[in-house]
Amino acid sequence: MKTTFRQAGLFAGSVIAAVSLSACGGGGGGSGSSAPAPVSTAGTLKVSLTDAPACGYDAVNVTVNKVRVNASATAADTDGGWTDITLSPAKKINLLNLTNGVLESLGQATLPAGHYSQIRLVLDANIGTGLANSVVPSGGTETTLSTPSAVQSGIKLSNEFDVAAGQSADLVLDFDACKSVVTQGKGRYLLKPVVKVVPALATGISGYVATSLLGSHVSVSAQQNGAIVGATVPDPTTGAFSLTHLPAGNYDVVITADNSAAGVIGAVPVAASGSTTLSTASAPLTLATSATGSISGTVSLPANATEAAYVAAKQSFAAGPTVTVKYAGADLATGAYTIANLPLAAPQYAVYSTARPLVLTPSATVQPGVGKYRVDASGTGYTAKTITMVDISATSATKVDFTLAP
Known part of the structure; x- marks a missing residue:
């Protein structure tokens, strides 16, 4: 699932889209070597999108029109104080192409240094063919994904962040396609966006699953107390997976696949930087078969x-x-x-350790x-x-x- 625009999570993740904020540096220099350079009072906002995997779809498409930012958490869409990042033309993005850490850039803008309390993601309305926002059910054809009027005025995302003078602030919009697409009966689909905003941290959990599992709807998720924080699907050729942008902490990694027992690695640590590796291509994680x-x-x-x-x-x-x-x-x-x-x-279980390979054993x-x-x-x-x-x-x-x- 690697798309340019990517629920909520949503467990995640778990499918993926990202928003990045990056500050502009410095001002112009003086005419002589003794003149001090002016101090920048602005930063740069860069926006990207990512996704957790979706359930039962071959594609989940959204057409992004703009990203809006405001210092006020209560500002309405017609109030002042908005800074817009406008995509021209609007970009149709298959969220399912945004997994394993793949990000789709949505552009950037210069912002005054300060504290910001509101982000809105604005989508195009479905007009004409009605496929600006759409889904492709597994094995089916492209179908309109209805978007409530509130989606066109902007999906309001709860997040506060700071832009420092001469600094960069990077955020990721993690769109949970699985939880964001709701069936309405009679072959109809509704977009109920589940999107979380996370820092663009270079942290996470990575590894490989056995290639023998590929093609059987493999899913890998990072969970805390049974709640899915991030999720992804392995590379369809190599079995490599990467759960990215996870805040520091301990996670339980859950691996599932059709006709297989579940695999769980408990208490996997994620540090403030770097990625925790669970397995290698030469010694991948595998699952026992199961009815x-x-x-x-x-x-x-x-x-x-x-x-x-x-x-x-x-x-x-x-x-x-x-x-x-x-x-x-x-x-x-x-x-x-x-x-x-x-x-x-019985599910297979292992407590995380630095010894490799990690061995999953049935837990009765x-x-x-x-x-x-x-x-x-x-x-x-x-x-x-x-x-x-x-x-x-x-x-x-x-x-x-x-x-x-x-």
Whole structure:
């Protein structure tokens, strides 16, 4: 997935787009060697885009018109104080091309040094063919991705940052395509943007998965307490993966693929600089084969609900982390969801160490049990619901329904 414009995360990540801010340096010199150079009072804003992987799509396209920046967190789109980075012509970007650290530059602008509290990402409206913003379902044809009017006035992103005189400030807009595309029934798709703003840090987690897994919908995510912070898909030829722009801290790395047991590496450290490497091309991470099942059902939402709901299948390791193995969004119109290809075999687990290769071994002490999952339903503005034990080991498909209220 390597596109020029790239949810929210969204777990991530996990699919990717980036915004970079870079300050301009210095002013002009004096006419003589003894004259001091004037001090710059401005910096440069550079904007890039990245994405976490999307679920069930061959392409997720958005057409970026401009990026807007304001010092006021409450400034409306018609208020003063905006600095615009305008893309001329507007740029249609397949978010799924922006993964493994690939960034799409959206341009740059000079800003007065100071504190800024609002960023807006402005998309073109769907007119004419209606494909300025679009999706291609796996194996399907390009279809309009409806954009609410608020998207055309600008996707408001919560972030505060400083631009120092003569300095550069780099930000990345991480667009979670998986959570940003919501089905509406009858083959319709709605854009509900899930975008997080992160510093353009040269930090993260990298490695290789076995090439034998490629072509089976491999996903690699960095999680904390079961929440997906970043996600990516390996290179389709080499199996290389890179989870980039992760803040310093410890992460649980979860690897999934069709017809395979899940693999988890616990407590992977990310320092303030540099990348933590988990495996090499000569000794890649691999997964054991596994039969699979699915969990599906309906998430009933309040009448006239406008926010999407998501259902996640989770497992916990004894004296180890809780991780999300897979998740899916519920259709906004019907509430239907399906989490497919959930492994029945025990997940493989290893605690991070500097010894190589890391060896993943089956963990029979997983909770709620092998072939069993804790299932959570949640969404913005809803009270989350949990079913602590769903057993899919005795059947290939299990039905679980939820009702979410504000």
